[in-house]
Amino acid sequence: MLLRFLDAAQGGDLAALTSMLSDDVVAWNDGGGKVRAALTPIVGRDKVVAFIAGLVRRFGFGEVRIVDANGAPALWITIEGRPQVAYLDVRDGLVHGIYAVLNPDKLRDFPRTG
Template identity: 55%
Template sequence: MSRTRVWRAEILASPFATCRRWHHRAVGRLVGGRGRFTPATSDHTELLKRFLSAAQNGDVTELAELPAEDAIAYNDGGGKVRAALRPVTGRANVLAFVAGLMSRYPLEEARLVEANGEPAIWP
């Protein structure tokens, strides 16, 4: 077993065998075609425009219609700001999470940009 593999398991604070099992399961899911749905770039851009408009205008009704019932919100503070430690799941929880973020970080000057080849919102 290479030192690099052990080191990666140490980063996750999990035994090497557990990390190897997680990897095996992830590969199985990806190969099995159970990956995430990827919308067309135009649809993704339109959804982000609607979200940004509703958030900037405080239109809670419009905002509540955007996420699917099984929505999942992922976020990353980049090590500089606090972030949710786990993905936020479910429409109600995602909406509460977004509302909390909006109360702390207003989006008046936010704009659409491209990040990693995908549309994104930048403050």
């Protein structure tokens, strides 16, 4: 699911991305006040798709790799030279939550390999 999600987001395949998300999906971003991030959770399939599409269109992805985050697969993504880790909460075959950590203090000691 993680790779399908990444492929759809990077490729701009909004139909595929939309089909992976639950109606009530929520995206959280933790910038810790140190980097730009959404200040409030993004709620709902249409808003989350628009948010992701806007990020990809505006910034694109640099380095991307799958890493282990608290025992689960996650994405290590570099956007404009700044790293972030994104984790998907998948239930019943759909993404119900997207958690992105952009706060450099929280990523400082994060292993950069899977």
